[in-house]
Amino acid sequence: MKTKARLFAATALVGLSSLASTGAYAANLTLCWAAWDPANALIELSRDFEEQSGHSMSFEFVPWPNFADRMLNELNSRGQLCDLMIGDSQWIGLAAESGHYIQLNDFFDAEGISMDAFIPATVEGYAAWPKGSTNYWALPAFADVVGWTYRRDWFAREDLQAEFRELHGRDLDVPADLQELKEIAEFFQGREIDGRTVYGAALFTERGSEGITMGVTNVLYNFGFRYGTADNPYQLEGTVNSPGAVEGLEFYRALYECCTPPGSSDWYMSETIDAYRSGQVALQMNFAFIWPGVDQDANVGGDRSGYFTNPPGPDGHFAQLGGQGISVVSYSQNQDAALEYIKWFAQPEIQQRWWELGGFSALNDVVQADGFVDSQPFAQTFLDSMEIVQDFWAEPTYAELLLAMQNRVHRYVIAGEGTAQEALDALVRDWTEIFEDDGKM
Amino acid sequence: MTDSTLDRVARATPPRVARRIRGLSDRAIAWIFVAPTIILLLAVNIFPLIWTIYLSFTNYRANRPNAEVEWVGLRNYQRILSDPEIWQTMQATAHFLFWTLFFQVLIGFALAWLINQKFRGNNLWTTIIVLPMMLSPAVVGNFWTFLYQPQIGIFNNIISFFSGADPTSFSMIGDVRLAPWSIVIVDTWMWTPFVMLICLAGLRSIPDSIYEAAECDRASKWRQFWTITVPMVLPFLMLAVLFRGIENFKMFDLVVQLTGGGPGSTTELTSINLKREAFEKWRTGYASAYAVILFVTVFGLASIYVKALNRVKNR
Numbered sequence: 001m002k003t004k005a006r007l008f009a010a011t012a013l014v015g016l017s018s019l020a021s022t023g024a025y026a027a028n029l030t031l032c033w034a035a036w037d038p039a040n041a042l043i044e045l046s047r048d049f050e051e052q053s054g055h056s057m058s059f060e061f062v063p064w065p066n067f068a069d070r071m072l073n074e075l076n077s078r079g080q081l082c083d084l085m086i087g088d089s090q091w092i093g094l095a096a097e098s099g100h101y102i103q104l105n106d107f108f109d110a111e112g113i114s115m116d117a118f119i120p121a122t123v124e125g126y127a128a129w130p131k132g133s134t135n136y137w138a139l140p141a142f143a144d145v146v147g148w149t150y151r152r153d154w155f156a157r158e159d160l161q162a163e164f165r166e167l168h169g170r171d172l173d174v175p176a177d178l179q180e181l182k183e184i185a186e187f188f189q190g191r192e193i194d195g196r197t198v199y200g201a202a203l204f205t206e207r208g209s210e211g212i213t214m215g216v217t218n219v220l221y222n223f224g225f226r227y228g229t230a231d232n233p234y235q236l237e238g239t240v241n242s243p244g245a246v247e248g249l250e251f252y253r254a255l256y257e258c259c260t261p262p263g264s265s266d267w268y269m270s271e272t273i274d275a276y277r278s279g280q281v282a283l284q285m286n287f288a289f290i291w292p293g294v295d296q297d298a299n300v301g302g303d304r305s306g307y308f309t310n311p312p313g314p315d316g317h318f319a320q321l322g323g324q325g326i327s328v329v330s331y332s333q334n335q336d337a338a339l340e341y342i343k344w345f346a347q348p349e350i351q352q353r354w355w356e357l358g359g360f361s362a363l364n365d366v367v368q369a370d371g372f373v374d375s376q377p378f379a380q381t382f383l384d385s386m387e388i389v390q391d392f393w394a395e396p397t398y399a400e401l402l403l404a405m406q407n408r409v410h411r412y413v414i415a416g417e418g419t420a421q422e423a424l425d426a427l428v429r430d431w432t433e434i435f436e437d438d439g440k441m
Numbered sequence: 442m443t444d445s446t447l448d449r450v451a452r453a454t455p456p457r458v459a460r461r462i463r464g465l466s467d468r469a470i471a472w473i474f475v476a477p478t479i480i481l482l483l484a485v486n487i488f489p490l491i492w493t494i495y496l497s498f499t500n501y502r503a504n505r506p507n508a509e510v511e512w513v514g515l516r517n518y519q520r521i522l523s524d525p526e527i528w529q530t531m532q533a534t535a536h537f538l539f540w541t542l543f544f545q546v547l548i549g550f551a552l553a554w555l556i557n558q559k560f561r562g563n564n565l566w567t568t569i570i571v572l573p574m575m576l577s578p579a580v581v582g583n584f585w586t587f588l589y590q591p592q593i594g595i596f597n598n599i600i601s602f603f604s605g606a607d608p609t610s611f612s613m614i615g616d617v618r619l620a621p622w623s624i625v626i627v628d629t630w631m632w633t634p635f636v637m638l639i640c641l642a643g644l645r646s647i648p649d650s651i652y653e654a655a656e657c658d659r660a661s662k663w664r665q666f667w668t669i670t671v672p673m674v675l676p677f678l679m680l681a682v683l684f685r686g687i688e689n690f691k692m693f694d695l696v697v698q699l700t701g702g703g704p705g706s707t708t709e710l711t712s713i714n715l716k717r718e719a720f721e722k723w724r725t726g727y728a729s730a731y732a733v734i735l736f737v738t739v740f741g742l743a744s745i746y747v748k749a750l751n752r753v754k755n756r
Contacts, residue, residue, distance in 0.1 A: 208701035265615025415705030
C-alpha cells in the first residue's frame with residue numbers, strides 16, 4: 001500500500017514538473033491599458049498569442065482621463081488585477097523605485113531581446129530608469145508623439161490659396177514654424193466654408209488630468225523651455241522660466257485666444273478629434289495614435305487630411321512624447337506567462353502585424369523596413385516626429401509635478417490670471433518644493 | 442401548568458453558561474449586546490479618524506510605503522493655512538455653498554408653495570419637478586457640459602434668444618467670471634426639488650384650523666404668510682439647508698464632470714483639491730491635515746447650526 005502511494009506521488013510529481021518545464025500550464029493574463037483605438041487592435045493581435053501559448057487574455061481598459069488615477073491606485077495598493085501593464089512613460093520612475101514593475105534586463109538577455117532593436121527615444125522614454133541608464137523596466141509597446149492633422153482639401157482650394165497668398169505672400173501649405181501655424185489658424189478662424197463657420201485649431205486645454213501640459217509643452221520646448229541643464233537636471237530657475245519659455249507660454253495663450261473654437265477650454269484627445277472629424281477646425285493638435293482613424297474617417301479621411309510634425313520655434317524643434325512601454329507587474333501571480341507575452345510581442349512579425357492593425361510599433365525592423373513610409377500616409381510624419389521627441393518629467397513625483405504644471409498653465413492660458421512670467425515663476429516654486437520634499441534638491 | 446418560552450430557554454441553556462450569565466448584571470448583559478456595534482464603529486469610524494489625525498503630523502505618502510516616515514509636527518497645518526491657493530478653494534466653496542443654498546431655498550420654497558395650492562395635476566407636476574434629483578450627479582455634470590456648449594448648447598441659445606447676444610460669444614464653463622455660476626445653476630437645477638419636497642412636507646403639516654382662525658380674525662393673506670406659514674415651515678427649511686449645506690460642502694462628482702475645477706482653479710472646490718492632494722499627488726500626511734481642518738470646520742459649523750435649529754423648533 002505504502003509502495004503504491006509512493007509510486008502515485010512520484011508519478012504526479014513527474015507529471016506536474018514536466019508540465020511546468022514546458023510552460024504548458026494555462027494562465028489567465030490580465031493586461032491593463034487605456035481605453036482607446038489601439039487597445040482594440042491589441043485585443044485582435046493577442047488572439048494569436050492565446051492560440052500559440054494556450055493562455056487566455058483578459059483586458060482592463062480605462063478611459064484616458066481616469067487612466068493614471070485608476071492604474072496608479074492599482075499599483076500603489078499592490079493590486080493583483082493586472083499581470084501586464086502598458087503604463088504611461090512618465091510612471092516609469094515611480095514604478096521602478098516603488099517596485100511596481102519587475103526589472104527586465106535578465107529576461108531580455110536570456111531571450112535575446114535587444115533594446116538596440118527599438119527606436120532610441122522609445123527605449124529612453126518608456127523603458128529605462130534612471131534616465132540614461134541601461135536598467136530596463138518595460139519593452140517599448142506603443143510609440144506615440146504629438147503631431148498635427150490638417151484639412152488638405154481646404155488648403156487646396158483655389159480661392160483660399162489666393163486669399164492667403166495675398167495676405168501672407170506665400171502658399172497656404174504646411175507651416176514651416178509655429179508662427180506660420182498661428183497665421184494659418186488665424187486665417188481659418190470664423191471663416192465660412194461650405195456654409196458652415198469653421199475655426200483655426202483644436203488645442204489641448206484640459207485641466208483635470210494632463211491635457212494642457214501635453215499641449216503647451218509642444219510650444220514651450222520650441223521656445224526654449226528646458227527641464228534643468230545637462231550639469232544639473234534640477235536647475236529650474238532660468239530654464240523653466242527662461243525668457244524664451246515665457247514667450248512660448250504667451251504664444252500658446254495667444255493661439256488659444258485667437259484661433260480655437262468657442263467652448264474649447266477643457267479639451268483633450270477625444271474633444272479635439274471630435275472637433276476635427278466634425279469639420280469644425282482646419283488644424284488639430286493630437287497624438288499620432290489618432291491618425292489611422294482620421295485616415296479611415298468618412299468625413300475627413302483619405303486625401304482630405306494631411307499630417308505634419310510639430311513645427312519648430314525660435315529655439316528648437318521638439319514634440320511632446322506620448323506612448324507607453326509594456327511591463328510585468330511585480331504583484332502578479334502569473335509573471336512567467338506575462339514574460340511569455342512580452343517575448344511573443346517583441347517578435348518582428350508580431351510587431352509588423354501590430355503596425356498593420358493600427359498599433360505604432362517602435363521596432364526598428366518595422367519602421368525602417370522598405371516600404372514603411374509608403375505603407376500609410378502618416379508613416380513619414382510619424383518617423384520624423386519620433387526624431388524630435390521630448391518627454392515630461394518621469395520622476396517618482398511625476399504626478400505632483402504634472403498637477404502643478406496643469407494648475408499654473410491652465411490659470412494663465414485659459415483663466416487669464418496674471419502674466420506668463422508669474423505663472424512660470426510660480427511653477428518653479430512649486431517644482432522646487434516638490435523636489436526638496438523628495439530630497440532631490 | 443404550561444411552560445413559558447422563558448422557562449424553556451432557561452432549561453435549554455447549559456448549566457455552565459447559565460451559571461456564568463446568572464452572575465452578570467443587567468448592565469453587563471446590555472454591554473454584551475451593544476459591544477459588536479461599538480467595536481464595528483470603533484474599527485470603521487473612530488480608528489480611521491485617530492489614524493488620520495496621527496498621519497496629519499507626518500510626511501507619510503501612501504504610494505511610498507518603503508520611505509521613512511518623519512514626524513513633522515504642525516508643518517502640514519502651517520502650510521495649509523498659509524497657502525493662498527487653499528484659501529482660494531475655500532472661497533470658491535463658500536461662493537458655491539452660499540448661492541446654491543440661497544437659490545435652492547428661494548425657488549424650492551416658492552415651488553412648494555405653488556404645488557401646495559390645490560389645482561388639477563399637481564401630483565404630475567411634483568413628479569416632473571423631482572426628476573432631476575433622481576439622476577446621477579456625474580451624468581448631470583456630463584450632459585450639462587453639452588447644454589453649455591457655445592455652438593450647439595441649448596443653454597447658450599436660450600440666453601441668446603432672450604438677450605440677443607451671439608451664443609458663441611460666451612462660454613459658461615470656460616470663462617472665469619461665468620464658471621462659478623455655471624456650477625451654481627446646475628446644482629440648483631438638480632437639488633431644488635429636494636428642498637421643495639421638504640418644504641412641501643412642512644406646508645402640509647400646518648393645520649387648516651390655524652388659517653381658518655386667522656381668516657376669522659380678518660388677517661390678510663400676506664399677514665397669514667408671514668405669521669403662520671413662514672414660522673411653521675422654518676424648522677423644515679432649516680433642516681433642508683443643513684442637508685444641502687453638508688452635501689455641497691463635500692461636492693465633488695458634479696463639478697469634476699462639469700468643469701474639472703477649471704478654468705484655472707476657479708471652480709476647484711475643497712473636496713476636489715483634497716482628492717488631488719490625497720490620491721493624485723499622494724501627499725497623505727498633508728492631505729490628512731487638510732481633511733482634519735475641513736472636518737473641524739464642518740463639525741463646528743454644523744453644531745452651531747443644529748443648536749439654532751433646536752431653538753427654532755422649541756419656540
